[in-house]
Amino acid sequence: MKLLLDTHVWFWALQAPEKLGKTSRAALADLKNDLHVSPVSTLELAQLVSVGRIELRGTLDAWVRRGMPALELHSLDLTHPIALLAYALPGDFHKDPADRMLVATAIHHGLTLVTADERLLAYPHAMVLDARR
DSSP states (O other), X not given: OEEXXXXXXXXXXXXXXXXXXXXXXXXXXXXXXXXXXXXHHHHHHHHHHHTTSOOXXXXXXXXXXXXXXXXXXXXXOOOHHHHHHHTSOSSOOXXXXXXHHHHHHHHHHTOEEEEOOHHHHTOTTSOEEETTO
16 A cells, blocks of 8 residues: 555654554554655644644654654655646645645545545545544
């Protein structure tokens, strides 16, 4: 399975794995699965760190450099086709640009988005896995 981790799932996997459900933890640990993250998630984490909503051990740069290999994550480029798709998603979609880019990335690459975000879980045009399960 090819998985794209939502920002909070990436954070939980490294900082609070107990927040992930049994199925999600198994999916992240399964070496047969390809795990991906978007630079959009690094941007979201940087914003959360800058306003004090999350704290990391060390700098965000060091956290990303340690966390990518720790989970065997692949970084996906944010491309022009993904940016265009983010505002051409089918059906109704909320206004959060980061969520739009993550969903567009998942759709563009044929990935399953691992998330606990109810709005994303309810979006019928993307493959999703509930991170709480």
